[in-house]
Amino acid sequence: MTTATTVMPTRDVTVGDAFVRISGQGFPLVFVHGFTTTSEFWRGQAEEFSKAYRVIRINLPGHGASPAPTSRSYCLEDFVEDVARVFRELSIADTRGSLSQIKVPTLVIAGEEDLVTPPQELEILAKGISDSTLSLIPGAGHFSMLENPVAFNRILRGFLDGLPRGAS
Numbered sequence: 001m002t003t004a005t006t007v008m009p010t011r012d013v014t015v016g017d018a019f020v021r022i023s024g025q026g027f028p029l030v031f032v033h034g035f036t037t038t039s040e041f042w043r044g045q046a047e048e049f050s051k052a053y054r055v056i057r058i059n060l061p062g063h064g065a066s067p068a069p070t071s072r073s074y075c076l077e078d079f080v081e082d083v084a085r086v087f088r089e090l091s092i093a094d095t096r097g098s099l100s101q102i103k104v105p106t107l108v109i110a111g112e113e114d115l116v117t118p119p120q121e122l123e124i125l126a127k128g129i130s131d132s133t134l135s136l137i138p139g140a141g142h143f144s145m146l147e148n149p150v151a152f153n154r155i156l157r158g159f160l161d162g163l164p165r166g167a168s
Contacts, residue, residue, distance in 0.1 A: 010050075015089045017061035017069060018082050024050030027163075028092050031057045032083055034116060034142050038064030044149050045156070053160070058086050099128030106132040107159040111140030111147060133159060 010023045021039055023046050031042040039057035046055045060079050062068035072078065087094055094102060108126045112119055119136055126134040135155045140147040 012065075014066075015086045016082060017067050017072060018086055019059040019064060019066040020086055020090075021046075021057045021059070022090075023055045023057075024053055026053050028054045028056055028090070030083075030087075030092065030094075031055065033058075033060065033063065036063070037143075040064065041143065041146055045145060045153065048153055049156070049160075056086070056090065056092070058083060099125070100130065102129045102131075104131065105159070105163055107156065108132055108134045109144070109152065109155055110136060111142060111144035112136035112138055113140060114142045114144070116142040135159075 010021055013020050013022065019039075029045075029049055031039065031045060033039050033041050039059045042055075042057045046057060049055050059066040061072065061082055062074050084094075086092075106126075106129045108122050108129075110117060110119065110122050122134060122136075126132040137144045137148050137151045137155070140151070145152045
């Protein structure tokens with residue numbers, strides 16, 4: 001017996017120096033990979049969540065399919081601006097300076113043993129957003145979506161299922 005799977009159409013766009021892969025429709029879920037990796041790290045989440053959401057996976061400049069022009073720098077501050085540009089171009093709300101303006105439920109999720117983005121940094125982020133939930137995955141580090149995809153997807157699914165319908 002074979003099982004049919006639904007393949008959601010994917011659209012690829014380039015915003016500035018970032019290659020962006022968009023799957024599905026509806027409420028946007030934005031995934032940004034860690035340094036020296038690619039948006040393909042989020043493939044398992046895109047497959048699961050693009051059936052009901054607009055999954056946006058950003059390849060930062062110089063990573064994955066994104067160009068790597070020598071005329072730019074590749075520091076964290078530049079990547080933050082790259083992500084902000086994608087948000088503007090795709091008409092999505094979020095920058096750190098305007099966290100308090102976010103008026104939609106927000107999930108901040110990470111591994112509790114993440115050394116790249118330590119939980120205390122994520123606590124600051126979550127406290128800056130009035131309606132946010134911080135979830136840490138025990139025993140996971142910076143790549144919690146790969147280290148424990150079952151827990152990651154369960155937390156994300158629980159958060160999404162708890163949203164009022166029509167929230168955006």
